[in-house]
Amino acid sequence: MWAGLGRGMIRLHVPQPLAATAPVAPTLDQSRYLTQVMRLKVGDELLVFNGRDGEWRASVAEVLKKGVILRAEDLVRPQVHGPDLELIVAVVKKARVETIVEKAAELGARRVRLVLTKRTNADRIRLDRLDAIAEEAAEQTGRMDVPVVDDPVRLDALLDGWEAGRRLMFCDETGGAPAMTALQPSPNGEGETPAKWSILIGPEGGFSPEEGERLRSLPFTTAVSLGPRILRADTAAIAAMTLWQAAIGDWDR
C-alpha cells in the first residue's frame, strides 16, 4: 500500500479482474489502510493494478464494516511487463533476504527463486512476508505487476530442470569475466542476446568448489565478476541487477 510519489495517488495491487465499473474488494488490511491511515472517503480516487489488466483509476464506492468496495473507472495505463529477468539467490539471513526481495521488485525482476546450496545457513523463510514486501515495493515503483517469490529449492534440482533459452548470469566471486563486458552482445553480432535471463547470487559462505565447477561448465552460464571486492549477498544482488538492467534490460527505454 503506497501513496504515489509524484503523482500523489495511492497505488494498490488487487487480485480481482479490472474493467470499467468493475467492483473491487481490497483485503481487510488494505481497507483499513485506505480508511484509517490514508483517510479515504466515498468518492476519493486511487490507482489499482492486478498484473494482467493494466493500471486503472478507481474510486471508493462504499465503506463498510467488512471493508471498502472500490469501483474501477478508467484505464490509465495498458498492461506492460518488464524484461524477463529472474533473481536466483541462495537463502541468507532473514533481514538480508527481505532486502533482496524488496530490491528485486524495485529493480524489475519478474521472479525471485530462493535456493539451498551446500553452504546455505538459512533462517526460516516466511513466504507470506516476502510476498507482502514484494507487493509493497511493486506498488511503490509504479510497475504493474508483482514479482513472484518461490519456495526454496535445492540449487542442483533447479539447474537440472533449467528452462531452455534462458541464460544464467552466475555472479562468481572466484573470478568471472567483468560483468559489463560479459553482458555485451558479441561484437560481430553473432548470436542474439537471449531475452530471458536469471542472475545467481551465492550464500554468505559462497558456493562450494563442486557447485562452482558445475555452474561454470553449464552451456547456458555466463560467469561474471562484480569487481575485486567481496560483496555481501544483498549488495551483490543489487549490483548485478543494476548492471544487467543497464546492459541488457530496460534502462535504455
Ligand code: SAM
Ligand atoms: N565466498 C565469499 C567469501 O569468500 O566469503 C563470500 C560470498 S558473497 C558474500 C555471496 C555471493 O555474492 C557470492 O557467492 C557471489 O555470488 C556474490 N558476490 C560477492 N562478491 C562478488 C564479486 N566480487 N564478484 C562476483 N560475485 C560476487
